[in-house]
Amino acid sequence: MSNSANILLALDSLKTIFSGRLKIFLGKENAIDIDPPRFVMDNSPFASFIQRHQPSFDEYVILLLAMAPHIKPEYLSSIITEYIPDGSNFPEIGGTTGSTHRGILPTGETAQFIIAGNNLDKRIEVQRILGNDHWLARKHILWLEPIREGEPKMSGRLTLNPEIVEELTLGKISRPLFSIDFPAEYLETEMNPDDLVLPPETMLNIREIENWIAHNDTLLYDWNMKKVIKPGYRAIFHGPPGNGKTLTATLLGKKTGKDVFRIDLSRVISKYIGETEKNLSRLFDKAENKNWILFFDEADALFGKRTDVRDAHDKYANQEVAYLLQRIESYNGLVILATNRKTDIDEAFSRRFQSIVHFPILKPGERYSLWIKLLPSQLAMADDIDWHMIAQRYDLSGASILNIIHYCSIEALASSQPLNLKKLEKAIIREFTKGGKVV
Template sequence: MNASDPLLDRLSRLRARVARSVELRSADDPTAEDPLRGLYLTEEAVRHLLRPAADTADREVAGYGDAPPDREVAGYADDPGPSGGDPLHRLAVRLGLTALDSELLLLALAPDLDRSFEPLYGYLNDDVSRRRATTGLALELCGLPAHSAAGRARLHPSAPLLALGLLRLEEPERPFLSRSLRVPERVAAHLLGDDTQDPALDGFARPLPAADDRLPFDALTQRLAKRLSAGPLTVYLRQLREGDGLACAVAALGAAGLEALRFTPGPTGSAARPAHSGDTGRGDHEPDHETGHDHELVPELLREARLRGCALVVSPLPERPGRLVRALAAADVPVLLVGSHPYDPDWCDGRRDPLVLDAPRQRSGDLDTWSAAIGEVGSVESAGVGAAGVGAVGEIGFDLAPVVAPYRLGGERIRRAVLAARELAAFEGSPLSGAHLRLAARQQSASGLEQHARRIRPAVSWDDLVLPDGPLAQLRELALRARHRDQVLGDWRLSAGGGRGRGVLALFAGESGTGKTLSAEVVAAELGLDLYVVQLSSIVDKYVGETEKNLERIFTEADRTDAVLLFDEADAVFGRRSEVKDAHDRYANLESAYLLQRLESFDGIALLTTNLRANIDDAFTRRLDLVVDFPFPDAAQRLALWRHSLASVPCAPDLDPGPCARDFELAGGSIRSAVVTAAYAVAGRGGGVTTADLLAGAQREYRKAGRLVLDDGGW
């Protein structure tokens, strides 16, 4: 059945009532046959209008004598109207409309569905230019006298029709009975079977992807789903890391069997229009000075949710969410607000507070979610959407668990990462690999860390490290801790408590050039993460308190990003506290105290390097998971470093780096620099690197370090 058929049936019955009204109106109207009726008043028409009110009342009772005037409550409140495939009936039942509400809505909608109602309404309005139903005409056609309090109440701003955004009462400057009724185009389209989203919400709202019902839910999500199934509820999900709250909302709504619309406010809370230039930027507890206009879209947003019969998810909340939260606090649809701010009671300003919950942390390496996403995307591709070269559903040629272990992504981002990985594999014409997944996952975890740190895309491996067995084993343990921290600290409840995060912290100590930064890059490569080297120039500030603010920005961004954070020359900011002798000592100690507290709650992976371990405060050392000492290489390790650096360089047949390794005590960084010097010499003259070239490079490194060397002609 066409969705519009029941509405056309209703219009047919309405036309009969309108015809009866026209017949009664014209029976004793002297201007009924006048083609210019409504454009001017004749003397006869004036006398007709001045007839005693009793005659008019008698005519109303005679014309609409089905029931006494008080019948509107008993006759219209029990049943919203015919059922079946009638979209108006379904809407009335879902939103709790009465039969009178349905009739008023239909009367206002009629000219938008059938043009023949326009002249009829113009005739009944005694004004050919008034082609929509007025409040007085609507009450008349419903058989209610104009003075009916119950009938007029259905058109009050707080009544369902107007409060739910289904009907508009226009021309407020006119008397009540001559105000026009208009049905918004979005409501008319819905009643005709078209659920295209309201254009006012384009760019700010979109359907929320459903959760995979194969995934297990934690206890909090299950309780939330049960409560959402019971009826409308406004919930504030506070997330410690971006994506946690949205993942919880998606899972709970999926378990409750509810579809949802996601509303994303503008970046500065300016969804509707830019903030006024006179805003002062004061806090949310001062409503008159709040910035942003996201709340102005709330009526359209709630109406969209009502028409679709779905929930609303607002993620993320704007920086100053007070007005938006107040507008949604008492919504008649399920609303889930997602943000990272602690809940402020002043947001609701005396209204009913939402249910405030802490969103559960997303586990790193959620294998079930990744497997489900790979199967889902693969199913679409196997249906003909994907490209050649990508394996069939579930056919992956690698161990998924270690590949995805470091990534803490929500369900939606995991699916997008899998889709991007498969597209990348198809572009390369190769099967899906762990490298594709890692690259796509890093893209989904893009961050703002580049504002404060230099990003390094790791291009090294364990083979590039030349270290003793002890430090090498500690580095592998570091990668192991990063992969399994959720299981050990979370599932096995071995966290130290006291608000301590699940971060992995390590200190690399050793002389310059011994491989500390290279080791950090290798660990990042092993985990499939980017390495961010913190620029000390972007942290340290001469003004009191600014250094801590800069560090807080870095730690906050690192908490929400899957990356390895490297503080090179860490003793500059993690140095020892000293006895307070002046104000400088006091504020330096305050910086250290802040860092000690912040490291306790850190959830990411942070590595610190220093040339002098003794310069690091003992309190920092206690909070570290590992301290890796990088020894100065002995002769055998130096020889291995020379050979590794020369692996891709053209060499002379008789080249022997052994004497350089034996006679020159150089660290790995200096050995590489010596090989670079030799390589440039070869690039200029041609041929291969000779022992003399290596000797020249080694001597230059000695001179750079201020150490004595033999004459250039001697060995």
């Protein structure tokens, strides 16, 4: 059975339950036999999701009810119209309308009507399922839309996470796009982990992080250490710019099969009280349970040394840092804070991190390896270039070396002439001048 056919089978069963409840409500029947909504246990995305989460009967009905408008926009309105042709408004049934959706959207009251009818105990049970402490909300699968103060909570719209809709229908969740609501850029590279050139001590620290990624689940669950060890891992990458912090994070993701997102802190931090926390909350809610690597570049912008509280601004700035620290510590994946100067990070924060990785200026031997790895094989070169001498003489970062190779390659293509020492040193001087340095 196809995934779509399986979903429709389940929705047809839900329709039978809803119709039976309407018959009782309208006095056409005294009681109905309610069987669990059917579906076929196969490897389809829908069945796999249900098998993985094992919802109870009531939870399953609520999940289907929330999913229905995403599959069949007319689902609720067509069932109600069949039994109430004049479209009379019955508050017992619940339901609401959206700003663009033209059908009826289910609310918590709709779930109570279908599952419980007038049974108060069952209605309270549905209310518990739709509470913030239930696993559906904690796993950010399904929740009630907030309503205006003073109105019944159950009148809130049943909201199914759009990512769950994708998982149930398409079998996979697409990567989020950079936006105001998700100020993070997906990092990718065509380079391979073997292309990375780092000092031995730095590489050893990166291997430790790789070991955590590979064995953390075994430690937490098979060795039963979850009760004493927090699930995530926190690292600080520090060192001068251009020495591989971002590339290392990107290649960590590539080697371990995890998506890496670089957080744009300029989009997260707000001058308005409470907005920074809201932005961070949306970001971490989106990332929760995805096993993403979150890379906070220039983290000292938010994780700098805390100030004494002299005014309201200082008070709320410290609250923002405390909130970010709390979310980072509770995140179950890898979080990397990158900074050019470790001294700018408050020591109280540094102690919360399992790993502090230094990315120093490359030594001559490391610069030589990088030159050789990055030079394109198609670039014709004169015999007067001694790459050992170049690596020894010019103190360049990895990013600067790449910039120089890029410039020389374009010049060689434009002139159809091989690269010689004079042209190479001209490109090196150009790169130093860009950074305000003197050769």
